[in-house]
Amino acid sequence: MNSDLFKYGLLLLFLPILQLSIFNNINFLGYINPQIYIIFIFVFPIKNEKIILLISSFLLGLFIDFLTNDGGIHAFSLVFISYIRLFVLRIISGKSDLDKEILNIRKLNFPTLITWITILTFIHHFILFLLEQFSFAHFTSLLLKTLLTTLFSVVLIIFGLQLFLNRKPNA
Amino acid sequence: MFQLFNFFLNNKTGLLFIFLEVMAFVFVLNSHSYHQSKILNSANIVSGAILKKSNAINDYFSLKNKNKTLAIENEQLKNKLEQLANKNTAVNKPLVQYGHIAATVISNPYTKKNNVLTLDKGSLDSVQPNMGVVLSNGIVGIILNVSKHYATVLSLLNSQSKINAKMKNSHHYGSLYWNGQDYTKVNLEDLPIQANIKIGDTIISGGKSILFPEGIPIGSISKFHIDNKSYSEVSVDLFADYSALHNVYVVKNQRKKEQLELEQKSIHE
Known part of the structure; x- marks a missing residue:
């Protein structure tokens, strides 16, 4: 438990720095920057620790907002998907009692994992960009930006998950 | 429910x-309010330091371009200096009105709708809120918040910005707005129909505002329409590349206080 706390605490500090120093400077097609820090939501273990997850994702989002002068848009969208991540997983996998078992994302089959990540990433990015522009004007360009960034983020997150999970096969 | x-x-x-x-x-x-949140902004020591580190890494990859821009700027300044030295100026200004503080941009998220930049100079370098920030070929924005070592700038590329500008060859004034779409263009509004503009006309900073010196080139008119005897959608191509801001100058108006006091006095009379 303590080593877990340490691990995710470290991740909480490491992800914003990674996001800011590398992934915010990609500017693919001029404006696409993958938001990889949301990988936190996918690697955080699914036990009965919803409150810790909510608070830590709030802090993670706030830290990113703090570094990018974004008010609270990252915190808002990250807390939102961290709250709904189990509902979404339940709907996709068709299992109703996911909370009770200690679910391991390595045990999820690959299509379920991808669908789960894609849906949550899309919701996150949509809320994020909507709050960023703070109006419903230019809705199609908003949607296009959301779609392209989602695609980019999902690919990177899947790669990241492979790295993160393969490093310690016994956990 | x-x-x-x-x-x-x-x-x-x-x-x-x-x-x-x-x-x-x-x-x-x-x-989203103009006087931005004092809690969450990057003019603080923690995020300022992180931004500076990450900027230092990125700097290595663009040194060549930056050197080139600086060399060009140096050349222009030298030329100007020579012209001034050759000119037999009868004008004796007792005080240089504008001082410049050189600063480096350490965060420039130009892909956003509302841009706020971070600079590596703060109150210790006598940077204060509501000072202008300029380039040799453009206007960057206005200082929002400062801490000891860092400052944030409300960019020209921000929907809350409105910056005074005028035509280079006539004295007609307008205001620059950004529509949030393209970081190479801004819109010029409130321009009177008498200005008689053409495509390609140069826009310079107006000098009506006390923040910026007059005559900094900003951009050239790329398209416009005339509706109902007034200009609409006057689009200006910016000279400066706002995706690669690095060395900028904070403008310190030595006579700002004097001018403000006089104007205040005149209003009350």
Whole structure:
């Protein structure tokens, strides 16, 4: 438990720095920057620790907002998907009692994992960009930006998950 | 609906969720007011230091271009100096009106709709809120917040910015706005029909505002329409590349206080 706390605490500090120093400077097609820090939501273990997850994702989002002068848009969208991540997983996998078992994302089959990540990433990015522009004007360009960034983020997150999970096969 | 309500009430996670979301939303709202949130901005020591480090890494990859821009700027300045030295100026200004403080941009998120930059100079270098920030070929924005070592800038590329500008060859004034779409273009509004503009005309800073010196080139007119005997959608191509801001100058107007006091006095009379 303590080593877990340490691990995710470290991740909480490491992800914003990674996001800011590398992934915010990609500017693919001029404006696409993958938001990889949301990988936190996918690697955080699914036990009965919803409150810790909510608070830590709030802090993670706030830290990113703090570094990018974004008010609270990252915190808002990250807390939102961290709250709904189990509902979404339940709907996709068709299992109703996911909370009770200690679910391991390595045990999820690959299509379920991808669908789960894609849906949550899309919701996150949509809320994020909507709050960023703070109006419903230019809705199609908003949607296009959301779609392209989602695609980019999902690919990177899947790669990241492979790295993160393969490093310690016994956990 | 009732079930939903019940669900949230019987559930402390739900309550925490709502609490956190409301808090985040307050921060969002706060960041949309002009005098930005004092809590969450990058002019503080922690994020300033991180931004500076990450900027230092990125710097290595663009040194060549930056050197080139600086060399060009040096050349222009030298030329100007020579012209001035050759000119037999009868004008004796007792005080140089504008001082410049050189600063480096350490965060420039130009892909956003509302841009706020971070500079590596702060109150210790006598940077203060509401000072102008310029380039040799453009206007960057206005200082929002300062800390000891860092400052944030409300960019020209921000929907809250409105910067005074004028035509180079006539003395007609307008205001520059950004429409949030393209970082190479801004719109010029409130231009009187008498200005008689053409495509390719140069726009310079107006000097009506006390923040910027007059005559900094900003951009050239790329298209416009005439509706109902007034100009609409006057689009200006910016000279400066706002995706690669690096060395900028904070403008310190030595006579700002004097001018403001006089204007204040005149209004009250």
